[in-house]
């Protein structure tokens with residue numbers, strides 16, 4: 001694997017939504033790279049801005065689903081800044097070289113069209129003949145291990161189980177061999193047994209298609225199992241980033257440590273993040289200092305005034321915390 | 334037999350029952366009316382004996398149930414009786430008047446759909462734009478205007494003030510404009526608003542995001558995934574709105590002296606010509622039930638979710 | 649019931665609701681104070697003053713019999729509101745009772761009632777109202793009967809489906825298991841929960857009733873001259889539409905005022921009480 005080639009480069013991504021209570025900053029100055037061929041996991045509790053970041057990269061935040069939003073920063077992908085592309089240009093990127101599967105497969109397919117057609121619709125965008133395209137649909141349905149693909153192609157989404165729908169989604173997004181697949185909590189809505197199958201599928205396809213995967217999850221179990229590198233996000237900011245061994249062996253940010261501590265031992269399959277005490281700060285408020293301060297057991301004076309920058313403490317391990325260097329061993333109770 | 338066919342058959346049976354119930358109602362009402370058809374003929378040549386013979390011949394000496402069956406049988410054969418005022422066959426009268434009514438109602442319906450749906454789609458897609466705000470305020474006013482007054486207003490503006498269009502009668506294309514506008518504008522406003530709100534709703538559904546994410550162009554997303562889904566309730570409402578349109582046509586035909594069934598109904602009421610009234614109401618019932626039945630079946634045809642649900646209910 | 653008050657307070661922050669409320673208040677005031685507001689009585693004829701355009705003396709002009717249009721219009725609001733309110737009350741009571749019955753008991757009661765609503769809907773409302781008025785003869789009482797008769801079914805259908813949903817709530821099933829009588833369950837658990845919907849439906853039914861009243865009056869099947877029903881005024885004005893179009897204009901504007909007002913009020917209430925209700 002060529003570790004130096006970058007599949008995606010996110011720089012200072014900043015997302016604000018307009019709410020009745022003012023502008024809410026869902027993502028703040030987030031920067032990270034995804035290397036070619038790797039599985040990059042983004043972890044964080046509900047509402048911290050993971051989906052928003054992914055949608056911004058895909059250009060899916062628009063005036064209809066988020067009137068009055070503002071997006072800043074740069075997203076470099078295949079030598080282009082996705083954020084500055086026109087809608088027309090973006091249509092050539094989406095689906096073709098950048099695929100995304102969504103958090104909830106249950107209503108991510110149009111209930112009025114057959115599953116096969118919805119995949120077909122993506123394939124024919126590549127000026128492929130009808131018969132050839134349908135053949136490819138069947139092949140994809142096979143590839144994502146849908147049993148009885150012919151019948152599944154003729155099914156409407158509501159006739160399929162959650163796992164089957166997610167497989168259809170995966171097939172649809174892989175139809176055009178994207179370079180990068182964004183998988184937004186691909187298994188959260190699924191049964192435990194189905195979760196494992198879907199993950200294996202993603203792993204297998206990654207290898208077969210030589211693509212990179214940006215995996216969004218709040219399940220550390222999944223991270224341990226399949227991710228190459230991990231970033232932890234808290235309230236719209238990246239607080240820590242390292243390779244998967246670095247995170248589990250030597251978590252540096254107090255938030256990461258708390259997340260780990262709250263995990264059931266042995267990272268069981270359903271090892272979701274247990275909620276930790278306290279709430280996310282109000283995203284409409286401008287907060288001086290560290291955003292995690294209120295919930296932080298290790299806070300010091302400077303945390304109240306100065307926001308910590310994301311700095312590299314060891315090669316490949318970045319942390320945004322004033323005390324990260326001093327805190328070693330167990331956390332204070 | 335698939336789900337939808339089963340449902341369609343059941344729904345059609347149900348409609349037949351509804352129409353039958355209306356015929357019973359109509360017959361009962363006519364029966365309660367003072368005098369029977371023979372008395373109403375009111376000719377000096379009729380003596381007691383002839384009257385009795387005629388009664389027997391028409392089955393009027395039989396119990397009401399038998400009379401109803403006779404009447405129903407005649408109706409099924411297309412015999413709706415004769416007008417009291419001029420003795421003409423009611424079916425012939427209706428057949429002569431129906432084309433004029435269909436002429437304005439169908440034109441109005443077509444306009445309603447063809448104009449309202451694209452405008453509603455545009456207003457919804459560009460929510461908050463100048464066009465959208467204009468569409469919303471104009472339709473709000475249109476929906477509040479009673480159609481009979483809208484007719485009067487159009488007469489004042491176009492026919493009296495500017496003398497552009499004929500005020501009444503059935504003379505070519507120009508005479509069609511005002512009655513059709515009167516009929517179509519309020520319905521058009523309703524359809525536009527429904528399309529707009531359905532489009533707004535569908536636009537917020539997750540599958541639209543999926544459609545964008547897989548690389549479809551905005552126009553394709555809008556037509557295939559937004560409009561297509563929004564059209565289900567819009568099309569159904571379209572068929573369910575036919576009764577209102579027919580009701581409106583009764584008044585519009587009266588205002589514009591349009592020689593259709595509505596105006597005939599109005600004249601028959603004034604002349605207390607009950608057989609004609611009965612015939613027209615039967616006709617209107619039939620048109621209404623047919624269109625609502627089509628609407629219901631069409632929902633299933635357009636939406637596989639409803640199809641499955643309907644089929645489930647039958648099984 | 650407290651939740652209704654809370655919702656109403658919320659509706660009070662809604663601009664269109666407040667506009668609707670103001671319009672309703674002005675209409676009720678006009679109807680109650682008609683005798684004081686209007687400069688003339690509604691049937692005072694001064695033939696020499698016939699068909700005068702609006703002026704300082706006759707704000708909205710006069711009709712073909714020299715009657716003051718403004719006074720007739722104001723008095724007309726009395727008829728519109730009275731007929732509308734009584735008809736809506738009747739259709740609400742009938743519709744809600746049948747809806748509760750069908751929804752709560754299900755079975756044959758449900759099937760019979762639903763069939764009745766289907767039969768009612770087999771005819772366009774205005775046509776059915778015309779038929780009923782023809783049968784019963786033209787009078788305001790018969791207009792009320794006709795309008796109520798054609799409009800109860802919507803209440804029945806919506807109350808029925810709400811009742812069906814409520815009937816299976818755990819607390820209602822618990823009450824039934826405790827041996828509470830059907831009547832008491834309906835009154836204590838079901839009715840209070842359908843009241844918000846009923847309020848919205850009734851508010852939105854009123855403008856429909858007013859339009860139908862005037863339509864029947866217009867066709868000569870409702871109020872009879874010299875009563876200043878807006879529909880009657882409109883039908884009388886048709887003959888003079890070239891010479892005195894203003895007689896036709898104002899009653900229409902009055903109807904629009906009523907319809908807009910109550911629609912705003914009803915939609916405001918719906919948004920506050922039951923936003924998902926599709927009416």
Ligand SMILES: Nc1ncnc2c1ncn2[C@@H]1O[C@H](COP(=O)(O)OP(=O)(O)OP(=O)(O)O)[C@@H](O)[C@H]1O
Nearest residue numbers: 017018026045046047048049050051052053065066
């Ligand atoms: N269209 C929008 N308009 C306004 N606010 C939004 C919008 N989309 C997201 N937000 C807000 O942005 C913040 C981040 O949401 P986001 O969905 O990105 O979180 P997430 O990390 O994906 O959470 P989850 O784990 O629940 O999926 C939340 O506070 C959310 O309320």
Ligand SMILES: [Mg+2]
Nearest residue numbers: 050051052103
């Ligand atoms: Mg999310």
